[in-house]
Amino acid sequence: MAAGANADTAAEVDAHSDVWVFVEQHDGEVAKVAWELLAKGRELADQKDEDLVALVMGEDIRETDIPQQAIARGADRVLVADDPIFEPYRADPYGEQFRHLVEQRKPDIALIGGTHTGRDFAGRVAVPTHAGLTADTTELEITDERYEMRRPAFGGDALATIICPNHRPQMSTVRPGVFDTPEPDESREGEVEDVETVVGEDETLTEVLEREVGDVADITDAEVVVAGGMGLEGDFDPLWELADLLGGEVAATREAVEEGWIEPARQVGQTGKTVRPKLYIAVGISGAIQHVEGMDDSETVIAINNDGNAPIFENADYGIVADYAEVLPELIELLRERLDDTPEVSA
Amino acid sequence: MTDGWNIVVCVKQVPDAAEVSIDPDTGILNRADAEAVMNAPDYNAVEAALEVRDEVGGTVTALTMGPASAHEVLRGAVAMGADDAVLLTDRAFGGSDTWPTSLALARAAEELDADVVFGGEETTDSSTGQVPPGIAAHNDWAQLTYVEDLEPRPDEDQLVAKRDVEGGYERVAADLPVVVAMEFGENQPRTAGLHRKIYAETDFEPVEWSAADIDVEDEVGLAVSPTQVGGMATAEPVPREQEKVDDVEEIADQIAEVL
Ligand SMILES: Cc1cc2nc3c(=O)[nH]c(=O)nc-3n(C[C@H](O)[C@H](O)[C@H](O)COP(=O)(O)OP(=O)(O)OC[C@H]3O[C@@H](n4cnc5c(N)ncnc54)[C@H](O)[C@@H]3O)c2cc1C
Numbered sequence: 001m002a003a004g005a006n007a008d009t010a011a012e013v014d015a016h017s018d019v020w021v022f023v024e025q026h027d028g029e030v031a032k033v034a035w036e037l038l039a040k041g042r043e044l045a046d047q048k049d050e051d052l053v054a055l056v057m058g059e060d061i062r063e064t065d066i067p068q069q070a071i072a073r074g075a076d077r078v079l080v081a082d083d084p085i086f087e088p089y090r091a092d093p094y095g096e097q098f099r100h101l102v103e104q105r106k107p108d109i110a111l112i113g114g115t116h117t118g119r120d121f122a123g124r125v126a127v128p129t130h131a132g133l134t135a136d137t138t139e140l141e142i143t144d145e146r147y148e149m150r151r152p153a154f155g156g157d158a159l160a161t162i163i164c165p166n167h168r169p170q171m172s173t174v175r176p177g178v179f180d181t182p183e184p185d186e187s188r189e190g191e192v193e194d195v196e197t198v199v200g201e202d203e204t205l206t207e208v209l210e211r212e213v214g215d216v217a218d219i220t221d222a223e224v225v226v227a228g229g230m231g232l233e234g235d236f237d238p239l240w241e242l243a244d245l246l247g248g249e250v251a252a253t254r255e256a257v258e259e260g261w262i263e264p265a266r267q268v269g270q271t272g273k274t275v276r277p278k279l280y281i282a283v284g285i286s287g288a289i290q291h292v293e294g295m296d297d298s299e300t301v302i303a304i305n306n307d308g309n310a311p312i313f314e315n316a317d318y319g320i321v322a323d324y325a326e327v328l329p330e331l332i333e334l335l336r337e338r339l340d341d342t343p344e345v346s347a
Numbered sequence: 348m349t350d351g352w353n354i355v356v357c358v359k360q361v362p363d364a365a366e367v368s369i370d371p372d373t374g375i376l377n378r379a380d381a382e383a384v385m386n387a388p389d390y391n392a393v394e395a396a397l398e399v400r401d402e403v404g405g406t407v408t409a410l411t412m413g414p415a416s417a418h419e420v421l422r423g424a425v426a427m428g429a430d431d432a433v434l435l436t437d438r439a440f441g442g443s444d445t446w447p448t449s450l451a452l453a454r455a456a457e458e459l460d461a462d463v464v465f466g467g468e469e470t471t472d473s474s475t476g477q478v479p480p481g482i483a484a485h486n487d488w489a490q491l492t493y494v495e496d497l498e499p500r501p502d503e504d505q506l507v508a509k510r511d512v513e514g515g516y517e518r519v520a521a522d523l524p525v526v527v528a529m530e531f532g533e534n535q536p537r538t539a540g541l542h543r544k545i546y547a548e549t550d551f552e553p554v555e556w557s558a559a560d561i562d563v564e565d566e567v568g569l570a571v572s573p574t575q576v577g578g579m580a581t582a583e584p585v586p587r588e589q590e591k592v593d594d595v596e597e598i599a600d601q602i603a604e605v606l
Contacts, residue, residue, distance in 0.1 A: 007571070031513070088517070091480070091490050116512050120492045123477050127446065127484035132573035135445075135475035148577060154364070154472065159582045167573035205489035206521045209507065213515030224606070246606065258532045265514055270474065271531070279605045289364070296585045300605045302598060308591070317588035318601045327595055334599040 007166035008130075016168040019045040020107040021075070022098070023056045024117055026089060028064045032218060033113035033176035035073050040140060040179045041111055042074035047142050050108070051076040055101065057094060059087035067192040072184035076191070083197040088208045089117055093199040095124020100198045102129050107169045109147065111140075114173040122173050132164030137172040138274070156270070156293035177220035177274035216265045217249065224248025225277045227268055227295070230255045231284020231305065231324060236262060238328040239283060245335055251275065253291050269294035283324050287312025304328070351405025352462040352501070352523075356396040356429065357452055357479070358389040358411050360420045361472040385420045388467030390427075390536035391529040395497060396465045397428045397537070403501045406430040408459055409553075412440055412451055418553055426539035426547035432554070433459070439558040442569025445473075449481025454561040456524075457486060463506060464526045468493065479528035489521035492528040 021041045024031040038054060045052040054075035056066055059082065067078040079101065085093050102110065102125060110125070112118040114136050126133035139150035139159075146163060149172050153160040164170040219225060226243040228236055229252065236250065243250045250266060257267045268275055270290040280298035284305060285291060292315050295301065303316035306323050313319045320327060362381035396407045409424035411417050412435040421432035435451050443451070456464045464483075469476035476492075483490035491508040495516065498507040507520045511530055539547070558564045569575075592598060 090519070091483075091492075095484065116493050116510075119476050120480060120490070123445075123449070123480035124484045124490075126477075126573075127449070127481055130446065130573060133445065133477060134574060135477055146577075152582065153474075153579065157582055159580045160576055161578040161580070162574050163577035164574050205525075206491075206519050209518040209520055211512070211515070211517040213512065213517075216514035246602070254532070263514070264511060271469070279602065281602075300601070301587060302601060304598075313591065314589060315585070315587055317590065318598060319589075319591050320593070320595065320598055321591060322595075327598070330595045331599055331602075334596060335602060338599065338603050 008168055013166065013168055016106040016108040017048075018051045018053050018107050018109075019048070020053045020055055020110040020169070022110070022112040022118065023054050023066065023070055024113050024115060025056060025058055025061075025066060026117075026213070027087070028058075028066070030066060030069070031113055031115055031117075031176075032181065032220070033115060033174065035181045036176070036179040037111045037113060037174055038070060038073040038075060039182055040174075041109075044109060044140065044142060045076075048108070053107065054078045055081070055098070057081040057086040057097060059084050062194075069184060071188050071190035071192075072186050073181075074188070078190060078192045079195050080192060081195050081197060085197065085199055085201055085204070088211050090204065090206050090208060091121040091124055092205045094121045096199045097197065098125045099128050101195060102131070102169060110169045110171045112171065112173050114175040118173050122171060126171050129169070130167055131169050131171050132162075132167045134162040134164075134172045136270075137174045138178050140172065140174070152270070152293055156289050156296075175274050177276065214263075217263065219249045219251045219266055219268070219275055220273050222249035222275065222277050224279045224281075225251050225268070225275050225295075225298070226281045226283065227251040227253070227285060228256055228262075228283045229253040229285035229291075230259075232256065232261070234259065234261045235325070238324070238332065242281070242328060242332055242335075245332060245339065246279070248277070248279070253285055253288070282312050282316065283328070285312055286310050287315055352399065352403050352499075353460050354396045354400055354405055354407045354463050354465065355410050355456050355459050355461040356389075356392050356407060356424065356465040357482075358393065358409055358420045358424050358467075359386045359470050360384070360411065360413055360417045361386045361470055364471040383416065383419065385423050386467055386470045386472075388469060388471075388529070388531040389420075391531060391534055392465040392467045393424050393427050393429065394534045394536040395494070395527065395529045396463075398534070399463060399497060399499050403499045405462070408433060410452060410455055410459070411435070412448060421553045422547040422551060423539070425551050426544045427537055428539075428543065432551070434553045434555050435558075435561070436555055437558040439564055440567050442572060443567050444572035444574045445475050445477040445481050446573055447563070447567035447571055449478045450485050451558070451561060451563055451567055452478065453482040453485035454563055455556065456482060458561055462523045464524070466526065466528050468528055468531045476528070479526050483526040486524070489525040490528075491519060491521050491525060493530045494527050495530055495533045497527070
């Protein structure tokens with residue numbers, strides 16, 4: 001492929017090195033995907049024999065253990081942009097600060113969590129730097145010196161390999177839940193560096209008037225996930241009961257989330273989370289491709305749906321064609337007996 | 348001020364997601380089989396654009412980039428109530444990734460003197476979600492993504508949005524011009540009335556602009572797209588037992604076995 005008019009020259013491409021990971025935090029609370037990305041970023045940096053650099057933005061970050069945590073989780077260096085302008089998050093100051101650092105320090109690869117925050121500002125870095133940005137990546141790999149970002153296309157029917165031959169950095173937003181988070185190694189050493197803030201409040205285009213966030217549930221770690229959809233008509237109680245019994249978490253389809261039956265953090269799918277439990281029980285879920293994409297790594301899938309033609313049965317190991325309202329109470333009863341019989345069996 | 352806002356809504360023609368098939372022998376996607384439709388989340392964008400116009404006055408112009416056949420989605424938006432429509436069409440746009448695509452749309456929005464640009468959350472074919480933030484970044488405008496609800500403040504030249512964020516929501520005030528990506532499913536898109544539909548189909552002609560018209564000839568297309576598709580593989584479906592059982596007892600057995 002010929003280099004485009006606006007492509008970086010080979011020398012410009014070569015001038016870029018290191019793997020960067022954006023450590024998303026709000027009020028001192030780090031988004032778990034950041035730790036997942038540091039683990040993956042460590043692998044890539046080792047393969048390239050380069051440094052892994054974590055970037056944190058916020059206010060009073062030095063008073064938290066975030067920089068130390070980032071080192072324990074693999075970073076060689078941590079860049080801290082500490083200024084009240086970065087709290088709460090806004091796309092324009094985040095994008096501008098990140099852009100400045102990218103232009104100044106020239107990373108080769110930059111990974112950003114595929115959260116609403118990451119997907120919101122990543123373009124404000126990639127556009128002005130003319131970097132390649134791959135959305136919603138699920139696999140990252142260096143093969144024969146070539147960096148490949150893979151992502152589901154056409155609702156998950158295909159897997160596209162995206163490359164970025166002539167532009168740097170090679171950026172991706174990465175879906176939460178696809179990479180593991182190993183235990184932090186507190187003995188690791190690294191450098192923490194404060195960076196200069198390049199954005200001023202008088203240049204900002206937005207103002208956060210109000211921010212309401214509760215405790216965010218984490219379904220990506222659960223061994224058992226009991227998920228509900230529109231078929232439940234809002235009746236999630238038996239799901240909670242079943243999940244409790246099995247020591248698992250409750251999740252849902254996007255439609256169920258939109259109905260307000262459950263919080264968005266529990267949404268599984270293309271625009272939600274990727275879960276990888278031992279057991280996924282899908283109740284009243286049709287099995288739309290966007291949903292299946294987020295649950296297809298489950299070891300065993302069980303479906304309960306009253307429509308025998310629902311696509312979910314093709315994506316399930318065991319299914320029962322029945323009304324959830326009849327199945328769940330009986331199932332809970334049966335499992336309760338079994339779990340009582342053999343107390344050593346637990347989730 | 349207020350003689351209303353210039354509102355632009357970006358829509359995209361996509362293959363009907365339910366009909367895209369993969370050739371089992373070649374693994375190549377059969378887009379041609381699928382009917383071309385308006386990207387589902389864009390209906391929410393058009394509805395939001397019309398609601399804002401109804402509140403503050405002004406006009407709604409539907410905007411798309413694509414081949415001549417993309418007229419259809421513009422007509423769809425006009426049938427719903429958009430006042431006008433612009434089609435960016437040119438061979439030069441071919442092979443554009445999100446960087447040049449959002450550049451072309453950004454230039455067109457500037458040309459239309461937009462106060463607010465709407466887009467859907469993402470497309471059902473590419474699903475990057477990058478185009479609305481890309482438009483904002485190219486023009487150095489404010490952006491509001493994952494928007495659930497809007498509160499225009501014409502007297503202050505501001506648009507306030509309730510945005511979905513992880514674990515909750517936030518309300519953000521943005522200075523005009525602003526790019527808004529509506530969250531999928533957040534409003535009830537209106538259905539087109541019969542008269543409006545007839546008008547859109549028979550009497551309405553969208554304006555067409557080439558790459559030169561918006562001065563981006565050298566900045567669009569495959570050659571300037573930073574990302575390239577290096578390969579496409581059929582995603583191997585995860586093998587599943589696909590066994591249907593008749594009684595709940597068997598489901599309980601399976602669950603007990605897994606645990
Ligand atoms: C851009 C985009 C992104 C999207 N992202 C996601 C995503 O991340 N996650 C996601 O889940 N979806 C996503 N969707 C939506 C997706 O396409 C589907 O609309 C959604 O998953 C359907 O949810 P559902 O299965 O709960 O509802 P439905 O499709 O309405 O299915 C309900 C099912 O319940 C069954 N049922 C009804 N009554 C009963 C009963 N009494 N007992 C048992 N079963 C019953 C029905 O037979 C039916 O199969 C996205 C869509 C778009 C366009």
